[in-house]
Amino acid sequence: xxxxxxxxxxxxxxxxxxxxxxxxxxxxxxxxxxxxxxxxxxxxxxxxxxxxxxxxxxxxxxxxxxxxxxxxxxxxxxxxxxxxxxxxxxxxxxxxxxxxxxxxxxxxxxxxxxxxxxxxxxxxxxxxxxxxxxxxxxxxxxxxxxxxxxxxxxxxxxxxxxxxxxxxxxxxxxxxxxxxxxxxxxxxxxxxxxxxxxxxxxxxxxxxxxxxxxxxxxxxxxxxxxxxxxxxxxxxxxxxxxxxxxxxxxxxxxxxxxxxxxxxxxxxxxxxxxxxxxxxxxxxxxxxxxxxxxxxxxxxxxxxxxxxxxxxxxxxxxxxxxxxx
Amino acid sequence: xxxxxxxxxxxxxxxxxxxxxxxxxxxxxxxxxxxxxxxxxxxxxxxxxxxxxxxxxxxxxxxxxxxxxxxxxxxxxxxxxxxxxxxxxxxxxxxxxxxxxxxxxxxxxxxxxxxxxxxxxxxxxxxxxxxxxxxxxxxxxxxxxxxxxxxxxxxxxxxxxxxxxxxxxxxxxxxxxxxxxxxxxxxxxxxxxxxxxxxxxxxxxxxxxxxxxxxxxxxxxxxxxxxxxxxxxxxxxxxxxxxxxxxxxxxxxxxxxxxxxxxxxxxxxxxxxxxxxxxxxxxxxxxxxxxxxxxxxxxxxxxxxxxxxxxxxxxxxxxxxxxxx
Amino acid sequence: xxxxxxxxxxxxxxxxxxxxxxxxxxxxxxxxxxxxxxxxxxxxxxxxxxxxxxxxxxxxxxxxxxxxxxxxxxxxxxxxxxxxxxxxxxxxxxxxxxxxxxxxxxxxxxxxxxxxxxxxxxxxxxxxxxxxxxxxxxxxxxxxxxxxxxxxxxxxxxxxxxxxxxxxxxxxxxxxxxxxxxxxxxxxxxxxxxxxxxxxxxxxxxxxxxxxxxxxxxxxxxxxxxxxxxxxxxxxxxxxxxxxxxxxxxxxxxxxxxxxxxxxxxxxxxxxxxxxxxxxxxxxxxxxxxxxxxxxxxxxxxxxxx
Numbered sequence: 017x018x019x020x021x022x023x024x025x026x027x028x029x030x031x032x033x034x035x036x037x038x039x040x041x042x043x044x045x046x047x048x049x050x051x052x053x054x055x056x057x058x059x060x061x062x063x064x065x066x067x068x069x070x071x072x073x074x075x076x077x078x079x080x081x082x083x084x085x086x087x088x089x090x091x092x093x094x095x096x097x098x099x100x101x102x103x104x105x106x107x108x109x110x111x112x113x114x115x116x117x118x119x120x121x122x123x124x125x126x127x128x129x130x131x132x133x134x135x136x137x138x139x140x141x142x143x144x145x146x147x148x149x150x151x152x153x154x155x156x157x158x159x160x161x162x163x164x165x166x167x168x169x170x171x172x173x174x175x176x177x178x179x180x181x182x183x184x185x186x187x188x189x190x191x192x193x194x195x196x197x198x199x200x201x202x203x204x205x206x207x208x209x210x211x212x213x214x215x216x217x218x219x220x221x222x223x224x225x226x227x228x229x230x231x232x233x234x235x236x237x238x239x240x241x242x243x244x245x246x247x248x249x250x251x252x253x254x255x256x257x258x259x260x261x262x263x264x265x266x267x268x269x270x271x272x273x274x275x276x277x278x279x280x281x282x283x284x285x286x287x288x289x290x291x292x293x294x295x296x297x298x299x300x301x302x303x304x305x306x307x308x309x310x311x312x313x314x315x316x317x318x319x320x321x322x323x324x325x326x327x328x329x330x331x332x333x334x335x336x337x338x339x340x341x
Numbered sequence: 342x343x344x345x346x347x348x349x350x351x352x353x354x355x356x357x358x359x360x361x362x363x364x365x366x367x368x369x370x371x372x373x374x375x376x377x378x379x380x381x382x383x384x385x386x387x388x389x390x391x392x393x394x395x396x397x398x399x400x401x402x403x404x405x406x407x408x409x410x411x412x413x414x415x416x417x418x419x420x421x422x423x424x425x426x427x428x429x430x431x432x433x434x435x436x437x438x439x440x441x442x443x444x445x446x447x448x449x450x451x452x453x454x455x456x457x458x459x460x461x462x463x464x465x466x467x468x469x470x471x472x473x474x475x476x477x478x479x480x481x482x483x484x485x486x487x488x489x490x491x492x493x494x495x496x497x498x499x500x501x502x503x504x505x506x507x508x509x510x511x512x513x514x515x516x517x518x519x520x521x522x523x524x525x526x527x528x529x530x531x532x533x534x535x536x537x538x539x540x541x542x543x544x545x546x547x548x549x550x551x552x553x554x555x556x557x558x559x560x561x562x563x564x565x566x567x568x569x570x571x572x573x574x575x576x577x578x579x580x581x582x583x584x585x586x587x588x589x590x591x592x593x594x595x596x597x598x599x600x601x602x603x604x605x606x607x608x609x610x611x612x613x614x615x616x617x618x619x620x621x622x623x624x625x626x627x628x629x630x631x632x633x634x635x636x637x638x639x640x641x642x643x644x645x646x647x648x649x650x651x652x653x654x655x656x657x658x659x660x661x662x663x664x665x666x
Numbered sequence: 667x668x669x670x671x672x673x674x675x676x677x678x679x680x681x682x683x684x685x686x687x688x689x690x691x692x693x694x695x696x697x698x699x700x701x702x703x704x705x706x707x708x709x710x711x712x713x714x715x716x717x718x719x720x721x722x723x724x725x726x727x728x729x730x731x732x733x734x735x736x737x738x739x740x741x742x743x744x745x746x747x748x749x750x751x752x753x754x755x756x757x758x759x760x761x762x763x764x765x766x767x768x769x770x771x772x773x774x775x776x777x778x779x780x781x782x783x784x785x786x787x788x789x790x791x792x793x794x795x796x797x798x799x800x801x802x803x804x805x806x807x808x809x810x811x812x813x814x815x816x817x818x819x820x821x822x823x824x825x826x827x828x829x830x831x832x833x834x835x836x837x838x839x840x841x842x843x844x845x846x847x848x849x850x851x852x853x854x855x856x857x858x859x860x861x862x863x864x865x866x867x868x869x870x871x872x873x874x875x876x877x878x879x880x881x882x883x884x885x886x887x888x889x890x891x892x893x894x895x896x897x898x899x900x901x902x903x904x905x906x907x908x909x910x911x912x913x914x915x916x917x918x919x920x921x922x923x924x925x926x927x928x929x930x931x932x933x934x935x936x937x938x939x940x941x942x943x944x945x946x947x948x949x950x951x952x953x954x955x956x957x958x959x960x961x962x963x964x965x966x967x968x969x970x971x972x
Contacts, residue, residue, distance in 0.1 A: 061529035061530065061531060062500070062529055208390035208391055208556060209390070209556065209558075209597060209600040209601055209602075210390065210596060210597070210600045210612070212600070212602065213600050213602075213608060213612035214612040216608075216612075217611065217612050235529065235530060236530075236602065237530060237604055238559075238601065238602030238603055238604050239602045241602065241603065241604040241605075241607070242602045242603070242607055242608055243602075265604055265605075275531060276530065276531050277604065279530060279531045279533070279534050280530060280559070280604055281534070281559040281560055281562060281563035282559060282562075282603065282604065282605060283558065283559060283562045283586055283598065283601065283603070284562075284586070285562075287563055287564075289534045289538075289563070290534060290535075290538075291531050291532055291533065291534030291535045291538075292531040292532065295499050295501070295502075296499070296529070403860070403864075405860055405863075425792075429863055429868070432864075433863070433864040433865070433866060437864055438860060438861070438864055440857040440860070440861070441857075442857065445856055445857040445858060446857050446858055446861050447858050447861060448858045448861075448862070448875070448876050448879070450879045450880070451875065451876075451879075455875070456861060456862070456865045457865075459865045459866055459867065459871075460864070460865040460866055462866070463865070463866025463867070464864070464865065464866040507861075510861070510865065511864075
């Protein structure tokens, strides 16, 4: 992908949790990049570090989380990039919500229950200076209309809306200032299947209309297949495979991806699936060499000794010794 | 006794009142549900979105919530005609639960083994300590767990392990029926198959029937013999799982199946949009009418009964009304 | 009805195990929590003063005219003497002991009655719950201070230190009973209670093995606070003149000091001794109960430990 169309580039990111004198290696050397107008999926199971990775990219670092090293380069405007970790607090505040926006997990449950939706929109604008209320509301109504959401939402309180409606409101709030990149952590996991689809459609619509990029974090592989263009699979603090979503699903290259995808039941599919053996590893003391080797059906000697580098296969990357050729 | 049905539910209703004494509204969480599980072991799945009443139904079968009307017979006995003491003594010998959140299933301040041993002694009626330990370790073998695992508190283990412990505990009293409420929803995708395979094996080798409650149609497809689709308190379609998946009849079932995020085929068309919830519970007519693409005049006036069609599937929908009626 | 639990092997094992865990927890809180440690040491000092040292008093400090009246603190009279010729120091030690006894009795009786009734009402529900709550609420509604005053006056002839403790207990048990019941009600909805039911645990089994463990930290804090409550209730009664005026308690000391206008007449040591002592007891018990709260609430524990 050409440099010009990249919105985010993460290099060598390391961030650990300090708990009881030990270090939990939640983000242990992550590289990735997201293009403009791309919906990028970050997949992985519980404890793999994907939520932490989102926080680190957004620079939401509070103890016990500690940033060790790495770069998070964000494109602020044409031709200009900044490393979020080299900014001072003020510049960082300016960028948040305007250029990069973050929707944490479960955010639809934490909207202020005593404040009408329209006030929550106003608050966002007010953070950036004095505002003309009517002007702001007009802009907001226009945007909601473009997105196919009803104006009635503005005068409602959060509890008056259904789960799906609330989540779509949260997404609208996060994108109202037209950021280039939105980080959405499990945007649909609390929703029923039918609502889920509505949320995905909204995200795709925003992408089409404003060329906004998204990073979608989810443990739901089905969601990734439906919603994302490219996908990165995370295991034990590292990214083990990336590539175009369709390619990865059709032919996963990393044994973990393969195991993960094959353990998903399909309607009309096999009724005899196995799933993966073993348990996800301890991030304080991860296995030597390749972190997946204790559970890998294809493991070789080398795998328990040396960590595999990232191999490139066309426009895909895989961190597995099987690819060494 | 051997010829009694394992579970027989007739016209079960549960009404909740919301609001105050004077202006309170009633709503039927479970609205006239009937079903039978015969002597031959099977896995009966109840599928529905959150709030459809499936958990309330499960808790009534488990003797934890009292029905407003209707009957629940287990092995011929109407469990709600028993006194609380009798029910709590008799029921665990024949029906056992598996709950959704493995970490809520056991008291975090106790070792899991205390539950297992107590079940062996008080429910299975084993007097001897040695024999009790035997039974416990056999149950652990069934769920493929090493015996030391039980000697911990739930929080020291992984979700998948604790859920297996839940199942092991449920097995100890040799029940005829296990009611599992979303047992794998909180487990990682790659570990779900392991647990669902245990259910299948228990049905085939131990003759245990399951009522499997879920919102996930894919896992429902994977293990069900029969399935009932629940919407706002009632069954809208019920019958052999394969038949229903092959050719879903009720518009709601069709909507659910279409909305599943599959990993082999992308969604087609737009997601449906819809409104509020509580009003629909109280309206006359079919509860699905306001969301149904095929809604007719009759649907808004009268609520369709569950009719059994010639192919064995039951549907509650005016589209399938026999012309002579 | 409810079966009384048989004190069989299972229960003894549980209680024994519980005591062991308790002493381990105590050692642990003492080591790691500064608040608890400070409070406990302070309380220990006061306790030793009241019980240990108080036993060494040369004469019964309650008797009048054992020493020269109105003497300020000096080497001979460490805390001075009262207008009635009592040695304030020795009087204080006996008062500490008696006030603590009252506090202890109230804490033992009221908070445990409240605990047991609350757990029973919450766990059982139904008729038992309704009966217990009706009784509890009736006590809540009765105004406590006027009734206590009335009872104190009526029982004046037979009143002694332990009886005072019991008297104050009468109005101290309803509140914990309601609190505990509320905690149990919310615990009851949790899945692990259903797991207990399906594992063959009856009401008492669930009370002892599930509810009790969760309620225990709260109960310890409440018991500690009840001691405070009892001491101050007795002081209130004393200041109003309806406590046991011939006895030595912190409240009664204050009564007599006020009665003789001690402060006005410059005999500050007579009033200040019991007042400062009550404050120190309060502070020490507060620190202890805060320490227990911090210890049992993991988040607070993390904050305290940093």
